[in-house]
Every structure is written in C-alpha cells, then in structure tokens.
Amino acid sequence: MSERPEQAILATDLPGAIKRSQGKVRDIYEYEDGVLLIATDRVSAFDVVLLNGIPEKGKILTQLSLFWFDRLTGLVPNHLISAEVEDFPGAVADYADILSGRTMWVHKADVLPIECVARGYLTGSAWKEYQATGEVCGHVLPPDMVDSQRLPEPIFTPATKAETGHDENIDRETCARIVGRETAEQLEALTLQLYQAAADYVADRGLILCDTKFEFGMIDGTLTLVDEALTPDSSRYWDAEKYVPGRPQESLDKQFVRNYLEGLEWDKTPPGPQLPGEVIAETRRIYRTIYRRITGTDLD
Numbered sequence: 001m002s003e004r005p006e007q008a009i010l011a012t013d014l015p016g017a018i019k020r021s022q023g024k025v026r027d028i029y030e031y032e033d034g035v036l037l038i039a040t041d042r043v044s045a046f047d048v049v050l051l052n053g054i055p056e057k058g059k060i061l062t063q064l065s066l067f068w069f070d071r072l073t074g075l076v077p078n079h080l081i082s083a084e085v086e087d088f089p090g091a092v093a094d095y096a097d098i099l100s101g102r103t104m105w106v107h108k109a110d111v112l113p114i115e116c117v118a119r120g121y122l123t124g125s126a127w128k129e130y131q132a133t134g135e136v137c138g139h140v141l142p143p144d145m146v147d148s149q150r151l152p153e154p155i156f157t158p159a160t161k162a163e164t165g166h167d168e169n170i171d172r173e174t175c176a177r178i179v180g181r182e183t184a185e186q187l188e189a190l191t192l193q194l195y196q197a198a199a200d201y202v203a204d205r206g207l208i209l210c211d212t213k214f215e216f217g218m219i220d221g222t223l224t225l226v227d228e229a230l231t232p233d234s235s236r237y238w239d240a241e242k243y244v245p246g247r248p249q250e251s252l253d254k255q256f257v258r259n260y261l262e263g264l265e266w267d268k269t270p271p272g273p274q275l276p277g278e279v280i281a282e283t284r285r286i287y288r289t290i291y292r293r294i295t296g297t298d299l300d
C-alpha cells in the first residue's frame with residue numbers, strides 16, 4: 001500500500017459561518033440552513049487530543065459514516081444533506097481541497113445529551129462494572145462471565161455526554177429522566193436495531209462489532225441519527241479470526257496508539273506526547289484496513 005507523505009489536517013478556518021466550534025476530532029461550522037461537520041485528522045486518546053494527526057483519518061471516518069448512513073437508511077433517518085462540495089454553502093467553495101471527502105453538510109439538530117451505546121460483548125468499562133457489581137448499566141448479567149465474552153443478547157448502555165472529561169455510564173432509569181421515558185425507549189430500540197444490522201453485516205466480513213456509540217437529535221420534530229456512525233472512533237471492531245474470550249482483544253482502531261502511549265511515562269493529561277513516524281504510519285494503515293474490510297474497497 002502506498003504511504004503518501006501528505007500532511008495531516010489538524011485545523012480549518014472557513015469564512016462566513018454564524019458559529020464555529022471544535023470537538024475533539026471535528027470542526028463544526030453553522031450556516032443559516034445547516035452545519036458543516038469536518039472530520040480533521042486529529043486523534044484523541046484517553047480523551048486528550050494528541051499533537052500529531054493521522055493523515056487521511058478524517059476522510060476514513062467520514063466515508064465510513066456515509067457508507068453506514070446509506071446502508072441503515074431504512075431503519076432511521078439521518079442528518080445528511082450532502083457530502084459533495086458543490087452543494088456546500090457558497091462561501092467555502094475555495095476550500096474544496098481541504099473539505100473534499102472529509103466533510104458532511106448536515107441539518108442542524110438539537111442533539112440529545114445521551115451517548116447511545118450498544119454492546120454485544122463484555123469489555124472495557126462494562127467489564128469493569130460487571131466485575132464490581134455483576135451488572136452493567138442496570139442489566140443483570142449471568143455470573144461467571146469472562147472478559148470479552150459475548151453477551152446473551154446485545155444491551156443498551158447509555159452514557160451522559162460530558163462537556164469535558166470522560167463520559168459517565170448511566171442506567172436506563174436515569175436516561176429516561178433526562179430525555180423522557182418515551183424517547184428513552186425509542187433510543188434503546190433504535191440503538192439495538194442499528195447495532196444488530198451492522199453486526200450482522202460485518203460478521204460476513206470476518207469482523208465482530210463489539211460495541212458502538214450513536215448520537216441522536218431532533219430535526220423538525222423527528223428523531224434522527226446524527227454525528228458519525230459505526231466508525232473505528234465510535235466502535236470497537238475485532239477480527240473474528242483472532243477472537244479469544246477470557247482476555248482483552250486487539251481492536252482495529254486507535255488501540256495501536258493507546259498501546260504506544262501506555263508504554264510512556266505520560267499522566268494522560270494535556271498536552272499529549274508527540275507520536276513517532278512509525279506509530280503514525282501504522283495507525284494510518286490500520287484505519288485503511290478497517291475501511292477496506294468493512295466496505296470491500298480501498299479508500300480513493
């Protein structure tokens with residue numbers, strides 16, 4: 001695979017927006033009738049944005065989200081207006097080079113303050129909670145489960161969307177208090193349906209969708225899928241061939257970066273360390289691989 005030495009896009013500066021903001025990964029510009037969501041090449045680990053980016057990472061995230069929006073459109077409406085630069089607000093036409101491939105023009109939503117997580121396997125924060133209590137977000141699980149074990153059935157484990165710092169897992173009662181019972185039930189049902197559809201699809205490609213996080217918002221009174229969907233930033237994908245319950249699995253994403261960082265003496269507070277060239281190149285290769293394994297084609 002060619003390793004083109006393009007630079008990572010770490011920040012953008014576009015004219016004419018009525019409001020601009022920045023997430024960990026995306027630059028967000030609001031115009032009168034919509035929002036430009038630009039996935040930069042920034043990479044965050046342990047909730048800290050690192051100094052280097054991974055070239056092309058933003059494109060891979062956006063192209064995967066588009067792939068999934070398209071496949072899941074029968075289950076839920078999504079926020080996409082267009083991913084073609086010609087359709088974007090006029091003021092940004094000169095920036096096509098930067099925007100192309102990594103940008104979605106979307107309907108502005110009132111984003112619900114819940115991270116809608118579906119889990120098919122017991123790992124990460126859920127494994128920790130299970131070991132301490134035998135439950136995960138209020139779901140009582142069978143005794144004697146092991147790390148990474150497949151759950152009897154997928155579960156909805158919502159979390160609050162923290163403005164800063166780490167998201168906090170909540171139970172379904174708390175979720176219902178925040179968004180109302182009817183919406184909470186809709187969120188749970190939709191999240192599980194989307195998870196199942198995606199997990200079934202990737203299973204045919206030798207992948208396990210361990211868990212994933214969706215965000216939903218209201219657009220013109222309709223509950224709508226927003227943000228990114230089923231990317232390696234929002235999901236844990238495992239290689240089915242390498243799956244062995246009873247230990248942590250290697251996930252096909254930033255795990256490589258995390259492993260590198262775990263080997264450093266860094267206290268996981270900003271600023272993050274500089275990543276060496278080999279770590280950037282390998283992480284880029286992993287992102288390209290997951291793109292190819294999910295979509296069946298190479299990026300570009």
Ligand SMILES: Nc1ncnc2c1ncn2[C@@H]1O[C@H](COP(=O)(O)OP(=O)(O)O)[C@@H](O)[C@H]1O
Nearest residue numbers: 023024025026035079106107108109111226227
């Ligand atoms: N259609 C939409 N309307 C308004 N905000 C949105 C929409 N889709 C996604 N967002 C918000 O845009 C931001 C995406 O930026 P990102 O870098 O992923 O943020 P984060 O650091 O919170 O993960 C998130 O806060 C998300 O809730």
Ligand SMILES: [Mg+2]
Nearest residue numbers: 023024025227
């Ligand atoms: Mg995000």
